[in-house]
Amino acid sequence: MDTLFAVLHVVAAVFIVGPMAIIPMTAMRAVRAGNGSQVAVLAKSTMIFSWLSLLVVVFGFGVMGMSEYDISMTTPWILWSLILWVVATIINLALVVPTMNKAAKALADGPSDDRASYPAIAAGSGLATIMLIAVVVLMVWKP
Numbered sequence: 001m002d003t004l005f006a007v008l009h010v011v012a013a014v015f016i017v018g019p020m021a022i023i024p025m026t027a028m029r030a031v032r033a034g035n036g037s038q039v040a041v042l043a044k045s046t047m048i049f050s051w052l053s054l055l056v057v058v059f060g061f062g063v064m065g066m067s068e069y070d071i072s073m074t075t076p077w078i079l080w081s082l083i084l085w086v087v088a089t090i091i092n093l094a095l096v097v098p099t100m101n102k103a104a105k106a107l108a109d110g111p112s113d114d115r116a117s118y119p120a121i122a123a124g125s126g127l128a129t130i131m132l133i134a135v136v137v138l139m140v141w142k143p
Contacts, residue, residue, distance in 0.1 A: 091127055
């Protein structure tokens with residue numbers, strides 16, 4: 001059973017957290033192109049994948065609970081991974097997704113050259129991605 005949870009944890013991380021980090025970058029391209037409808041779809045996708053990333057944590061708790069090693073939520077690399085994931089998810093849900101929705105609405109309202117939301121999407125998604133990369137490093141390195 002521990003192998004099953006480990007596989008589910010890694011597969012979920014790849015197929016859920018990966019898109020959670022990459023989709024906003026695609027949205028930046030759509031903002032530059034002025035494609036508001038695509039930005040709206042990508043905002044919704046980012047929100048869905050951000051919420052789904054909770055599955056990675058749930059499977060990770062399963063792995064942790066079945067581990068033969070003495071690890072818990074207070075183990076430093078696990079604690080920091082959780083903190084970084086929470087902050088990355090909050091950035092996505094509280095900054096990146098609303099900014100993408102705002103950009104989609106602005107682009108849908110008419111042919112304007114208003115791309116003021118681009119820097120906020122870039123900064124927020126970039127910071128969230130760096131945090132998610134740090135989580136991967138902690139999960140592999142286990143300092």
